[in-house]
Amino acid sequence: MTDLLHQARLSRGQFLRVMGGLAAATLATACSTRPETTATTGGAAATELKFIGVADQKTPMDELAAAYQKAKPTVRLTTSYAPTDQVQTSLRTQLGAGNAPDLHVVYPGNGSAMSMTQIAQAGLLADLSAQSWTQTIPTGFKPAFQLDGKTYLYSAGSSVIGAVYNKKVFERAGIDAPPTTWTEFLAVCDKLKKAGVVPIALGAQTPWVTQLITYALVPSTVYAKDPAFDDKQLAGQATFAGSGWRQAMEMYLELQKRGYFNDKPNGTTFEQQTSMVATGKAGMAVQVSAVLPDFRKAAASPDDLSMFPVPGADDANSVWIPAGVVVGLGAGAKGKNAEEAKAFIDFLGRQENINAWAKAIAAIPLTQDASSSIDPAVQSFLPFTKDRAVPFMDQRWPNAEVQPVHFAVVQELLGGDSTIDEALKKMDEAYRK
Amino acid sequence: MRRTFPLELVMIAVAVAFLFPVYTLVSLALKDPGQIASSPMALPSPPTLDNFADAWTAAALGPSLVNSTVITVVSLVALIALGSFASYFLARVQSRLGYGLYILFLLGIVLPFQLGMIPLYRLVTDLGLIGTHAGMILFYTGIQLPFTVFLYTGFIRALPGDYAAAAQIDGASHLVAFTRVVFPLLRPITGTVLILNAVFIWNDFFTPLVYLGGSGFETVPVSVFAYVGQYVSQHGLVFAGLVLGALPIVVVFLALQRYVIKGFSSGLKG
């Protein structure tokens, strides 16, 4: 080995020749590798639409982009995907410099730097209100799609937050049916613990995972009692500290106190959480249904996994659930291809395409027809979606700072470095900024 | 056998400890999900190449390799050309203005990249270079010039001035004196400049994501992370993707390693 390494030495002449050769070869390829951008069909030059999205959108988007290409060969979609944080940075830079892609990921409602409200307020999203699919958006979801009565977001439907559980583990622990009240939920956890598995896997090292348990409980502890809580809070008449948020946080910490989480949740990642449930080391994880495909990919058999609503109340009838519009996309308002981009969104708004997108991410389709299929894992949520469901809380928050503060205070609470009073106070402060 | 034997043993032990993360990476990439769950630390038995096959096709690394190579190689050539010429001047110039210019270049090392991000993106857009190799090459050449100038200038200052002077006695122009006499003397530091810049440019993820995302010209890290992002919990696939992404630069390093480390040793004396 050492001799080999010695021989790798280059003389100056060799070195310069290598460099020169590389440079020449590279320039040659540089000139020849430009991908076809002007495919011609029947004499018409193709329009190229650029889409930038988050990694979770890849499966449905690639499928529908290919379908669109068939239906309309003069338009070519080039897509790129990256993890959420990176996309956010990249898109904010492009939007900031006034050079938005034709189509890009947009988060529903408000409360994040890439949310519909924040980008539409800056005048950077095209108005989609003239498209027919927008007429069928259910009333409860309108705040997620619309600002001042105009629609700026396309999304294929909604996802729910609940417990993703491993059916085999539940069977082995002697649990026949998912719990429907908080007391039953605690009893289930206890049975799992006695059976020697971690009842609830929690990957709080990954910031966004920290919020899910609070989000699962707050619909029952806050909105079941006061459905207009968001409006009151916006008007300054309600606070986190003075509401059922306190009770939700107490329940969250009670789960930890009883030893129902894995050891060291703050050091455990979403990835580890997923594999714990998928491989049967843990019974369940509180998660959003959009990541069901991740759990299924990691499991020996995808059918081992299902979901049930987390019952955040002791009366089964006052259990409410979080059901939020899934991450969607919008069209740039100012691009030279704005009309073509809107036409593509109109295509996505067709019922069969809403169905296809929703299916790929286990979402409940925005509007349904006979051919809509709903993932069997989320069937148990359907009875709630009509009048006992609340959008994800951040979608109504007035700025992008509350959510990261929520992440941080939950980590601090789990680490025992803070109190519920302090945590809620920090969230209220961020809300008022 | 020798006095150095105990030291040799200690150093080998340290090297083994150093390799532990690499072992973790490669062994996970060679395991199926069952093995990862049951015995994460053990040797893969039997090893499987399925993860690599999947990562290679799903991440579409072929075209990305071409893009990364083009961008890296042309940027390096530009950096070495511009950087060595400028440094030759900066190392030899005696005036205050010349020294000020040198400090101006060094300022680029301390500036956080976030400071000029949006104005630069605007500028590159106006130049029509978004989504092109040329835009990336311009970016890397500019952003890495300060460090390149820092390395070259230090080295040239430590060189005796005689050679170039002697060449000029022979009537050679500055250009000829530099390219024929001085530049060849810079070979060791050029090796250092080459490897450090190559590592930075090849591995950079954020800028190509912003400038090339959706253009069809994505570089290897952009493709790898788009792929990795979809397979969050499947460590075998994720790590196979990471190994494939790192492999080209590691192979180049191993092929040139003697030259690289040697160049470093004689290059950083200045």
Add this chain to the structure above:
Amino acid sequence: MTSLTAFRSRPARAARRRGSAVTPPWLFAAPALVVYAIVVLYPAVSGVVYAFTDWSGIGADGSFVGLANFATLFGDEQAMGSIGNTLLLTLAIVVVQNGIGLLLALGVNVKLRSRALLRVIFFAPVVVSPVMVAFLWKYIYNPDPSAGLNGLLGLHVDWLGDPSVALWSIAGMVVWQNAGYSMVIFLAGLEGVPRELHEAAMIDGAGTWQRFRYVTWPLLAPALTINLMLSTIGGLKLFDQVFAATNGGPGYATETLSTVLYKQAFVFGKYGYSTAIALVLALFVAAVSLVQIYYTRRREVTA
């Protein structure tokens, strides 16, 4: 090198006399200056303007707010806390990375049979992308006692989840990646230590430690200067690894100036404020580097 021997044989004095006259023309620096100005100087200068506005980062430009962003900064608990983290992290990286780098360099500078291979192994992590290293180490820092580093060492540490450990875990990951970098720079310095000096010291009866302290160490000063400067700047500006490993958490335990300014710009939509933080960070890095260069250069002279 044969072409050079001709020049070497010329009378050196004649050449040196003319040496000062051979300043190359400004034109040599012009192309580099143009590219540098386009890519770095112009954007930085136009970016600085935002530090005095309340621009959100998208849409219409914000309005001029004077020094308000800087005033906010000094009252911002999080940003101020992150300065402490940034300094601690930098200190840990500078001390440990250079300490290990020096020991490795001293080790492989001895004529060991495996020295060439050892150098390659220690330097190899340098060539891998920091984001990939962070991905890998997140797995290695698994809190599960049967996997990763805990599994190897039989420990049960919550590497990234315990707020009192997380910052040091990040430092550990950075040191693993960059110790080889410090090593080669020290090796460069060691090769400049003349063998005769060591032999003379040995004849005088100096032990290993004394030879290191009085012969090697003073001559390592230039390598030390470069190492300290590069690792300090790297530590103060560290972003990728923190961002990928913890994103500032748990809580705010690993938040650094770089992550705070990133979040203000791209998560909170306060681009103007984030530019003000970036400006303060730049001044910070420049000041620390200048002080460091001043002191180490002085040591080089007196040593």
